[in-house]
Amino acid sequence: MQRGKRFRTKRLWHNTKAWSYVGSALVLAGIVVSFSTGKVLFIVIPIIVLFAGYVMAYLRDRGNECQYIVDERGLWLRTTGTDLRAGFDEIIDASLVDRSASRDYIRQFVLDDEEKQVTREREQTFVRFCSVDIGLRSFTFGLGRRLIDRMPNSKDDLVLLRLSGGRHLVLSPQYNQDLVETLTRALVAQRGRTDSVSG
Secondary structure (H helix, E strand, O other): OOOOEEEEOOOOOHHHHHHHHHHHHHHHHHHHHHHHHHHHHHHHHHHHHHHHHHHHHHOOOOOOOEEEEEEOEEEEEEEEOOEEEEOOOEEEEEEOHHHHHHHHHHHHHOOOOHHHHHHHHHHHHOOOOOOOOOHHHHHHHHOHHHHHHHHHHHHEEEEEEOOOOOOOEEOEEOOOOHHHHHHHHHHHHHHHHHHHOOO
């Protein structure tokens, strides 16, 4: 059993909430057109689109179930099929960042080139331990992304973890401030012990 302070990931369901607004508007428009034309098809099509959109939104919002553990050796990141151990000597810092800022930060390091698959893979390395869809990919030409960015809870902070070797990870702990403070205290204590030994 791994000891240490554990942090679970959050679930925000941004895409599902955004689609509920868009889908409801489509169905309402379909009802109005159906009554004016007398054709049931204008109701059936929006309902099918609404259902398909809900499935896609749910799959994007479900994300990975992750766990973050801070112990005496450093930070242990766990998700399905992937574990990462980052010692205190590898951790530079951890800071709060919102959904939009984390997306912009990642794009500073991932350049769009001809190899779109490579670009997607590089983006995914940043968010492999994040359960929140930060909007790197949009099926609505950016409209859904802008709608989500304006939602009140879209400002719920994520955590940007910077590691040695130019590595960066976006994390989504349920208690983001607590994770940042725990890591910061552990780093200060670790570096204090290192200084005392070297001195």
